[in-house]
Amino acid sequence: MTTPRRPPGDRPVVALDVGGTHVKAAVLTADGTPLHTESADTRAERGPDAVLETILALAGGLARRFRPAAVGIAVPGIVDEASGVCRYSANLGWRDVPVRRWAEEELGLPVAVGHDVRAGGIAEARLGAGRGCRSFLFVPVGTGIAGAVLLNGRALLGGHGGAGEVGHLVVRPDGPPCACGARGCVEAIASASAIARRYRQLTGLPPQQQVSAEQVQQRARAGDAVAARVWREAVAALADGLLAAVTLLDPQRVVIGGGLSRAGAALLDPLRAALAERLTFQAAPELVPAELGHRAGSLGAGLLALDLLERTAADRADLVGAGERE
Amino acid sequence: MTTPRRPPGDRPVVALDVGGTHVKAAVLTADGTPLHTESADTRAERGPDAVLETILALAGGLARRFRPAAVGIAVPGIVDEASGVCRYSANLGWRDVPVRRWAEEELGLPVAVGHDVRAGGIAEARLGAGRGCRSFLFVPVGTGIAGAVLLNGRALLGGHGGAGEVGHLVVRPDGPPCACGARGCVEAIASASAIARRYRQLTGLPPQQQVSAEQVQQRARAGDAVAARVWREAVAALADGLLAAVTLLDPQRVVIGGGLSRAGAALLDPLRAALAERLTFQAAPELVPAELGHRAGSLGAGLLALDLLERTAADRADLVGAGERE
Numbered sequence: 001m002t003t004p005r006r007p008p009g010d011r012p013v014v015a016l017d018v019g020g021t022h023v024k025a026a027v028l029t030a031d032g033t034p035l036h037t038e039s040a041d042t043r044a045e046r047g048p049d050a051v052l053e054t055i056l057a058l059a060g061g062l063a064r065r066f067r068p069a070a071v072g073i074a075v076p077g078i079v080d081e082a083s084g085v086c087r088y089s090a091n092l093g094w095r096d097v098p099v100r101r102w103a104e105e106e107l108g109l110p111v112a113v114g115h116d117v118r119a120g121g122i123a124e125a126r127l128g129a130g131r132g133c134r135s136f137l138f139v140p141v142g143t144g145i146a147g148a149v150l151l152n153g154r155a156l157l158g159g160h161g162g163a164g165e166v167g168h169l170v171v172r173p174d175g176p177p178c179a180c181g182a183r184g185c186v187e188a189i190a191s192a193s194a195i196a197r198r199y200r201q202l203t204g205l206p207p208q209q210q211v212s213a214e215q216v217q218q219r220a221r222a223g224d225a226v227a228a229r230v231w232r233e234a235v236a237a238l239a240d241g242l243l244a245a246v247t248l249l250d251p252q253r254v255v256i257g258g259g260l261s262r263a264g265a266a267l268l269d270p271l272r273a274a275l276a277e278r279l280t281f282q283a284a285p286e287l288v289p290a291e292l293g294h295r296a297g298s299l300g301a302g303l304l305a306l307d308l309l310e311r312t313a314a315d316r317a318d319l320v321g322a323g324e325r326e
Numbered sequence: 327m328t329t330p331r332r333p334p335g336d337r338p339v340v341a342l343d344v345g346g347t348h349v350k351a352a353v354l355t356a357d358g359t360p361l362h363t364e365s366a367d368t369r370a371e372r373g374p375d376a377v378l379e380t381i382l383a384l385a386g387g388l389a390r391r392f393r394p395a396a397v398g399i400a401v402p403g404i405v406d407e408a409s410g411v412c413r414y415s416a417n418l419g420w421r422d423v424p425v426r427r428w429a430e431e432e433l434g435l436p437v438a439v440g441h442d443v444r445a446g447g448i449a450e451a452r453l454g455a456g457r458g459c460r461s462f463l464f465v466p467v468g469t470g471i472a473g474a475v476l477l478n479g480r481a482l483l484g485g486h487g488g489a490g491e492v493g494h495l496v497v498r499p500d501g502p503p504c505a506c507g508a509r510g511c512v513e514a515i516a517s518a519s520a521i522a523r524r525y526r527q528l529t530g531l532p533p534q535q536q537v538s539a540e541q542v543q544q545r546a547r548a549g550d551a552v553a554a555r556v557w558r559e560a561v562a563a564l565a566d567g568l569l570a571a572v573t574l575l576d577p578q579r580v581v582i583g584g585g586l587s588r589a590g591a592a593l594l595d596p597l598r599a600a601l602a603e604r605l606t607f608q609a610a611p612e613l614v615p616a617e618l619g620h621r622a623g624s625l626g627a628g629l630l631a632l633d634l635l636e637r638t639a640a641d642r643a644d645l646v647g648a649g650e651r652e
Contacts, residue, residue, distance in 0.1 A: 133485075151477075159460065159577055160576055160578075162607075165576075166574065168607070168608075170569065182604070182606045244496070247494050248490065248575065249475075249484060249489055249574065250483075250485050250490075251484065251485055252486075278496075280507035281494070281507070282488060285485065
């Protein structure tokens with residue numbers, strides 16, 4: 001099928017990636033090239049309505065300036081992409097916020113709303129480390145560990161918008177408690193915050209002395225045995241989680257993103273070895289770092305907006321086609 | 327898009343489900359109604375070529391009698407559906423058998439070749455327990471434990487044809503060895519053969535005294551504490567496997583098939599409770615028994631053949647369209 005595509009012309013899209021700390025905005029051309037970027041502080045402590053106002057003001061300003069054809073908004077939490085409602089977002093203090101409807105009313109433009117990690121995965125699929133790959137798993141490892149399952153350039157939603165939660169696979173049933181309420185989730189052992197916490201715990205560092213996962217990794221390289229152990233445990237837990245994902249999904253590739261992926265070979269080399277050790281009959285996926293970094297979310301939000309335009313154009317074409325057949 | 331569909335007319339399809347013991351054949355109309363069924367013994371001990379000859383003779387006889395428009399063949403093992411090659415089948419003694427090419431040459435008909443569990447899942451999706459459901463997990467629990475991920479009536483292949491292996495999720499890292507080479511796979515604890523083996527082990531039954539998983543379950547109901555423990559361990563292992571699948575895939579439904587699903591509520595009730603206990607943020611899928619039983623594989627093979635005809639018709643339409651555009 002050749003999908004009728006609205007000629008992009010000179011109208012770009014506005015893309016927003018709403019995080020707990022910053023709202024990143026970008027203006028993108030129809031082929032995903034950024035024309036402009038800016039950001040605002042989320043300041044979620046002001047309450048859910050103020051956060052939404054910040055987003056709409058940012059989008060409104062860009063809309064007046066760049067005259068976009070559509071707007072894409074990526075948000076963290078539980079997002080119902082079909083209705084454009086954010087069901088729940090701990091980071092933003094939102095519960096059942098009809099983001100799309102309010103944004104469309106305010107901006108007078110078509111708006112697509114998506115889950116930030118799935119949007120990031122879509123961006124990696126089309127513009128980043130997932131290019132040329134029919135099926136891959138996108139796993140951002142940062143303060144938490146998230147995930148998205150990408151199939152032919154689209155992200156698997158799941159029956160309730162919850163697919164892809166690699167971080168909450170239980171790999172140590174008697175392991176440390178996780179924020180989700182379970183014990184021994186991948187996130188509770190292999191996330192940047194879990195690595196720092198565990199190192200502090202084992203070394204007895206006072207809480208006021210900051211240590212990051214990056215520092216733990218550097219100390220491990222410098223010969224600190226406790227740091228090496230914590231890093232090894234994190235890699236093993238992540239490998240166990242990936243093993244489960246590979247067994248169920250058989251992806252061609254696993255794309256590791258997030259802050260921890262900046263460790264590069266120090267993370268990917270032992271992770272690749274640990275995963276290979278665990279595979280029995282399963283085919284080994286390629287294990288590669290993400291390419292788009294912190295821009296993945298806003299690029300993905302832009303792609304959601306472009307998809308929306310394409311779909312709108314296709315729907316119109318279908319109507320025309322149906323009329324002609326009558 | 328409205329897919330051009332070849333008018334089914336009066337030509338049925340021939341469907342074969344090749345198992346390690348029997349080859350089940352069915353002749354199906356275009357809406358999946360069986361016109362005729364028969365079966366032959368696989369007798370895999372005769373060698374791979376003889377098995378293929380049996381299949382082709384069975385299909386050839388039905389083709390002469392029913393004049394089908396296409397043939398669908400479901401086989402166990404590692405199947406490359408795109409090329410119609412069975413890469414490896416322990417049950418049939420096959421390695422790199424180009425089933426589709428040989429069958430098409432022999433029969434002079436279009437042939438679709440698929441993986442037996444994915445084919446069964448497609449049948450459950452369109453004709454059985456997955457009807458009306460966008461995303462579900464099909465888990466046949468029998469001698470082994472297999473799985474298929476169904477999305478919009480189609481089965482997820484994975485990057486190497488290996489998606490859906492719920493039975494090989496590791497849930498007890500120090501658990502019993504599994505045939506796949508790992509330890510503590512769901513299959514090594516919750517399959518019918520694992521349940522029987524574990525009961526024999528704990529009770530010290532002599533090897534010559536047969537006991538089935540069904541009997542273990544009956545003894546558990548009758549108050550046999552060892553049987554109850556074995557059943558409980560199996561349910562817990564299966565629930566841990568399903569928890570991982572739900573966390574990654576967020577299916578709307580989980581369809582339990584295979585011989586063990588005949589235990590009905592004795593399996594599904596405690597399994598549902600055990601899964602519910604383990605969920606933290608994940609939405610609970612519906613947990614239901616399969617509807618098509620041992621017919622799922624051959625019905626699925628028939629659906630693959632019907633899909634092939636539909637695709638062939640659609641390809642032709644595209645060619646016509648392309649010609650017109652030139």
